[in-house]
Each structure stands twice: as C-alpha cells, then as structure tokens.
C-alpha cells in the first residue's frame with residue numbers, strides 16, 4: 272500500500288495540477304484564522320492528502336451550505352460540483368444516498384454520532400438518554416432540519432422514538448441554528464441534541480457545558496466529494512486509507528478537538 276502511495280505522489284508531483292476545492296466554515300472542521308486564512312481539521316487533512324498525491328488545490332467557500340436537493344436543483348457544495356465550479360468538496364459533508372446518486376464520495380474520513388449538550392449542573396438529574404426521555408422538567412430538542420432530524424424520524428430505537436414524540440409535540444423544541452441552541456441551553460431550560468463531534472467541540476470551549484453520548488452507533492460519516500467519475504477519487508481513497516492506518520487522522524482529531532476546560 273505504502274509504495275503505491277509513493278508512486279502516485281511521484282506521478283502527480285511533476286504535473287502540479289491545481290484543483291478547486293469548495294468548503295464551508297464549521298469549526299473546527301474549517302474555520303477562519305484572521306480575515307483570509309482558512310484552517311481546521313479539513314484543511315490539515317487536504318494538506319496531508321495532497322502531500323501524498325502531489326496535487327495542488329485552492330479553497331473557496333460554498334455560497335449556500337452543504338448541499339440539498341431543492342426541487343431538483345442541488346444547492347451548496349454538491350451544487351458547486353455539479354456546475355463544475357469545483358473539483359473537490361471537503362468539509363463535514365455527510366455521505367447519504369441522495370448525494371451519492373449525483374456525486375462520488377471518498378472513503379469516510381470521519382465518523383460521528385449524536386449526543387446531548389447540556390449544562391454541567393443538569394447532570395445531577397440527567398445522566399443518560401433514558402433519564403432524558405423519562406422526565407419532562409427540562410425540554411429538549413434538535414435543529415429544525417438536517418441529519419439529526421432524519422435520524423430521529425427513522426429510528427427504531429424505543430428511547431429515540433419516545434424522545435421524537437416528545438420533541439415533535441411542540442414546535443418550540445426545534446431550534447434554527449447552533450446559536451439559537453446555545454442561547455436556549457444557557458437559559459437552563461433546554462437540552463440540545465445534535466451531532467456529537469460538534470457538541471464535543473462546543474463543550475471543550477464552554478466549560479459550563481457537557482455532553483451525554485446517545486450510546487447508539489456512530490453512523491454518520493463524512494467523505495470528500497467529487498463529480499461522478501472523477502479521476503481524483505482513487506488517489507484520495509488511497510491517501511485517506513494510508514492516513515487512517517498511520518494514525519494521522521486520529522492525531523488531527525485530537526489536535527482540533529482538544530478541550531480548553533480542566
């Protein structure tokens with residue numbers, strides 16, 4: 272495997288192809304360092320991959336989000352690939368069947384689940400997801416749209432089904448953004464349920480908050496996306512597998528998710 276990677280590296284190093292990569296700001300996957308410079312887990316990942324395969328790339332920000340099929344027209348990073356404005360989409364972009372029908376995904380570089388984000392003081396009463404489902408003193412909810420909502424709607428798990436009935440019984444349990452979620456949590460009357468790597472990052476910076484993992488499989492996977500039949504797919508897959516096997520991806524994860532709380 273290793274020698275094959277070196278081979279790809281040599282092969283492409285001579286051409287210095289410059290590819291356009293679209294991304295999206297969502298710390299710590301991608302964040303701004305000052306006005307112009309982008310940094311984060313995905314930026315480091317791209318550097319590592321391109322060091323292996325010799326590609327050169329430029330990054331630009333998605334004009335409108337991740338990418339949803341809106342009445343047959345794809346928005347966001349997926350739309351950028353389909354309109355041939357980008358060769359690569361790299362961010363915390365969830366691999367799903369809708370997207371896979373129109374673009375190719377690399378092997379996953381990150382796996383994530385769902386967790387609850389709450390005040391540390393609330394863990395006196397609530398220690399697990401079943402505690403959460405069996406109380407109605409503190410309301411809880413999710414983002415109005417996105418993968419967490421879809422996961423709740425389709426879950427067969429009895430605790431999740433009960434929680435979904437409770438959440439969906441009152442529209443004020445839905446929040447429209449993470450900012451909205453944090454404001455509600457801080458008020459002490461709300462627990463937010465969402466993507467675990469995001470919640471972990473927040474609780475590493477907001478030391479009054481903590482997370483409770485759902486205990487369910489971490490089945491949300493992020494991949495790098497390409498237009499269908501992209502010649503880049505194979506060399507990216509080789510590079511990602513190599514970085515996983517060598518512990519570099521875990522190292523990047525530790526670097527960008529390091530907690531600032533004691």
Ligand SMILES: *[C@@H]1O[C@H](CO)[C@@H](O)[C@H](O)[C@H]1NC(C)=O
Nearest residue numbers: 286287288289325326327328
């Ligand atoms: C990649 O492109 C940048 C900007 O054009 C250039 O400065 C840099 O030397 C290139 N790197 C490689 C390895 O070609």
Ligand SMILES: *[C@@H]1O[C@H](CO)[C@@H](O)[C@H](O)[C@H]1NC(C)=O
Nearest residue numbers: 396397402405406407408409
């Ligand atoms: C709900 O609140 C009441 C009154 O504050 C308290 O007695 C009860 O223990 C709480 N129940 C749970 C499950 O937290």
Ligand SMILES: *[C@@H]1O[C@H](CO)[C@@H](O)[C@H](O)[C@H]1NC(C)=O
Nearest residue numbers: 409410440441442443444460
């Ligand atoms: C919905 O939740 C809000 C906030 O917790 C509460 O004020 C309101 O009474 C609830 N509405 C219903 C119909 O239960």
